[in-house]
Amino acid sequence: MIDKTKFPDIAFRKHDHRRCQRQLLTEASQLCATRKLRLTPRRRQVLEIMLASHQPMGAYDILARLNRADSAERIAPPIVYRALEFLMAEGLIHRIESRNAFITCAHPGHESAAQFLICRDCERVAEVETSAQSLLAEADNLGFAVDHSVVEITGVCAECQKHAG
Amino acid sequence: MIDKTKFPDIAFRKHDHRRCQRQLLTEASQLCATRKLRLTPRRRQVLEIMLASHQPMGAYDILARLNRADSAERIAPPIVYRALEFLMAEGLIHRIESRNAFITCAHPGHESAAQFLICRDCERVAEVETSAQSLLAEADNLGFAVDHSVVEITGVCAECQKHAG
DNA sequence: TATCGTTACGTTATAATATAACAAAATGAT
DNA sequence: ATCATTTTGTTATATTATAACGTAACGATA
Numbered sequence: 001m002i003d004k005t006k007f008p009d010i011a012f013r014k015h016d017h018r019r020c021q022r023q024l025l026t027e028a029s030q031l032c033a034t035r036k037l038r039l040t041p042r043r044r045q046v047l048e049i050m051l052a053s054h055q056p057m058g059a060y061d062i063l064a065r066l067n068r069a070d071s072a073e074r075i076a077p078p079i080v081y082r083a084l085e086f087l088m089a090e091g092l093i094h095r096i097e098s099r100n101a102f103i104t105c106a107h108p109g110h111e112s113a114a115q116f117l118i119c120r121d122c123e124r125v126a127e128v129e130t131s132a133q134s135l136l137a138e139a140d141n142l143g144f145a146v147d148h149s150v151v152e153i154t155g156v157c158a159e160c161q162k163h164a165g
Numbered sequence: 166m167i168d169k170t171k172f173p174d175i176a177f178r179k180h181d182h183r184r185c186q187r188q189l190l191t192e193a194s195q196l197c198a199t200r201k202l203r204l205t206p207r208r209r210q211v212l213e214i215m216l217a218s219h220q221p222m223g224a225y226d227i228l229a230r231l232n233r234a235d236s237a238e239r240i241a242p243p244i245v246y247r248a249l250e251f252l253m254a255e256g257l258i259h260r261i262e263s264r265n266a267f268i269t270c271a272h273p274g275h276e277s278a279a280q281f282l283i284c285r286d287c288e289r290v291a292e293v294e295t296s297a298q299s300l301l302a303e304a305d306n307l308g309f310a311v312d313h314s315v316v317e318i319t320g321v322c323a324e325c326q327k328h329a330g
Numbered sequence: 331t332a333t334c335g336t337t338a339c340g341t342t343a344t345a346a347t348a349t350a351a352c353a354a355a356a357t358g359a360t
Numbered sequence: 361a362t363c364a365t366t367t368t369g370t371t372a373t374a375t376t377a378t379a380a381c382g383t384a385a386c387g388a389t390a
Contacts, residue, residue, distance in 0.1 A: 038337080038338080038386085040338070040339085040385095042338080042339070043338095058375085058376075059375095059376070059377075060375070060376070073340090074341095075340085076340070076341060076342080077376085077377070077378085078339090078340080078341085078377090078378070078379090079339070079340070079341095081376095081377065081378075082338080082339080086338095096317065097262035097263040097315050097317060098262040098317050098319065100347095100375085100376060100377095113313075113314040113315075113316065114315070114316070115316040115317075115318075116316070116317050116318065117318050117320070117322070118317060118318065118319045118320075119319075119320065119321055119322040119325055120319050120320065120321060121321050121322070121325035121328075122322065122324070122325050124322065126322075135316060135318065136318070139318055139320065142322075142323060143322075143323030143326065144318075144320050144321070144322050144323060145320045145321045145326060146318050146319075146320040147319045147320035147321065148278075148318070148319040148320070149278040149316070149317065149318040149319070150262050150278075150279075150315060150316070150317035150318070150319070151278065151279070151280040151281070151300060151314070151315070151316045151317075152261065152262060152263045152280075152281050152283060152314065152315035152316075152317075153280075153281065153282050153283065153300065153301070153304055153309075153311050153313070153314040153315070154263065154283045154284075154285050154311075154312045154313040154314070154315070155282070155283075155284065155285065155304065155309050155310045155311040155312035155313070156284055156285060156286050156309070156310045156312065157282070157284040157286070157287065157289065157291075157307075157308075157309050158307060158308030158309060159287070160284055160286035160287050161308065161310060163286075203357085203366085203367080205356095205367070205368085207367085207368070208367095223346080223347080224346095224347070224348075225346070225347070238369090239370095240369085241369070241370065241371080242347085242348070242349085243348090243349075243350090243368090243369080243370085244368070244369070244370095246347095246348065246349075247367080247368080251367095265346085265347060265348095265376095
């Protein structure tokens with residue numbers, strides 16, 4: 001039996017979206033203030049667009065929204081990619097590699113490696129916080145039928161660590 | 166201390182490459198025979214190109230090699246992508262999502278989810294077979310300094326399973 | 331508040347990755 | 361030999377991402 005109350009993420013649960021959105025935006029603001037970084041209008045705008053759905057968006061989806069908003073200006077890809085780069089560097093959003101898409105981080109500030117459950121039907125993505133150890137067990141627990149799992153750990157191998165400084 | 170003898174994969178170890186290559190090719194042949202599938206010249210050619218390095222290659226890298234080989238014909242992207250699609254479907258190669266690249270499977274036939282250690286210095290990729298549970302521990306064990314870990318599990322969420330047949 | 335180094339934004343062009351759509355050829359079963 | 365199926369070939373184009381360079385905003389300091 002699936003215990004729905006335990007679902008680890010907002011994506012598959014109803015919630016007060018407005019409130020959630022507002023909170024994440026506030027958290028982002030605070031986080032940038034703390035780090036003496038600028039959450040500029042553009043960056044905030046991109047984050048807001050992404051928060052509107054809590055779901056993964058392609059860079060060009062975001063771009064389209066920007067261009068719908070500012071009907072006058074014609075915004076170009078680099079602007080979006082730069083904002084995404086900034087937001088990723090600060091852990092405010094994640095990249096979903098297997099979809100070439102981006103999604104807001106469910107709990108910014110937490111340092112754990114991002115892990116996702118991606119539904120290939122509804123396309124919703126849940127970010128899970130469990131340790132890597134138990135992710136598959138967790139998925140099973142939730143009744144999530146695992147289809148394909150991508151585990152990619154990037155770093156520096158022992159040999160290269162020796163050769164470098 | 167890192168126990169080099171335990172390194173889980175060929176990528177970071179010296180080995181008899183020729184032999185390894187030959188063996189994987191034979192395994193591929195046998196696997197296709199068993200499944201009544203055709204390892205056509207093209208597919209074999211792509212696999213051979215990939216086996217030459219044991220390292221991830223972009224589709225267009227493979228394409229370039231094909232075009233260097235058959236100096237006459239001008240081979241186009243779909244040909245490569247189709248071969249890759251076939252090889253992936255049969256578990257003979259994997260896709261490295263975070264690199265838009267492809268790599269030969271280190272142990273075709275084994276059904277476990279593919280997991281990789283990707284060195285951002287030397288770009289070598291080791292495929293590990295440990296259960297997902299202990300991957301990070303394993304990396305640590307090997308002296309692999311984890312930089313970034315992508316864990317992406319795709320499947321069907323409980324809700325969609327209900328709505329579908 | 332004028333200056334200046336730095337950071338972010340804007341713009342143009344193009345690179346890199348991937349697929350749609352359709353025609354031709356090879357395969358393999360009868 | 362014929363025919364359905366699978367694979368390959370071809371052309372065009374979609375999608376995702378970045379290089380390169382100029383302009384504007386910011387923010388520290390004189």
